[in-house]
Amino acid sequence: FTQGVGCAEVELDVLTGDHSLVRADVVVDVGASLNPALDVGQIEGAFAQGAGLCTVEEVVWADADHAWVQPKGRLFTKGPGAYKIPAFNDVAQDLRVHLLKGATNRFAVHSSKAVGEPPLYLGFSVYMALRDAVRAARRDHAGEEAAGHFVLYSPATSERLRMACADKFARASIEQNGGGDPTAHVGKSSL
Numbered sequence: 001f002t003q004g005v006g007c008a009e010v011e012l013d014v015l016t017g018d019h020s021l022v023r024a025d026v027v028v029d030v031g032a033s034l035n036p037a038l039d040v041g042q043i044e045g046a047f048a049q050g051a052g053l054c055t056v057e058e059v060v061w062a063d064a065d066h067a068w069v070q071p072k073g074r075l076f077t078k079g080p081g082a083y084k085i086p087a088f089n090d091v092a093q094d095l096r097v098h099l100l101k102g103a104t105n106r107f108a109v110h111s112s113k114a115v116g117e118p119p120l121y122l123g124f125s126v127y128m129a130l131r132d133a134v135r136a137a138r139r140d141h142a143g144e145e146a147a148g149h150f151v152l153y154s155p156a157t158s159e160r161l162r163m164a165c166a167d168k169f170a171r172a173s174i175e176q177n178g179g180g181d182p183t184a185h186v187g188k189s190s191l
Helices: 036-055 118-142 158-164 168-176
Strands: 003-012 019-029 094-099
Touching: 003 036, 003 118, 019 036, 019 118, 036 094, 036 118, 118 158, 158 168
Parallel strands: 019 094
Antiparallel strands: 003 019
């Protein structure tokens, strides 16, 4: 089986919720690679897709959270006009991909392993880095208690990140609109 590890460094603008992926390091076990350049390209693409899945690719259905979409049950985010996919700016400014050395596979052709889409899951490291950034912002704004458990649904869109930071402006908006979880009104995802 193909396996790997990813680590991401992000910067989060706590006033807008915008973020940038500063650096990502990815190591993947592909056995004895038949074509290292091709495998690295596959890993880069899958990592970018995984990061996008966790940060920008929001699926919106007509449901109680999205009453403005009609008729009920209709998929709103279909096609490139409404469904955001990762762009050039969403890719890490410094992306370092390494193939694990000495990880042979005696059961496959020339000791190789498939690479394909498994590195997609390593993009989740971007979500976790953003969650850590939100936790630091909450700690700065409201103390250690606010940095405890909090909800951040995936994908971690700019709106969800902004509200999850729970600074005085976000809290005032929440209180004005009925209180509760700072991210509850933003919509949920099944991810």
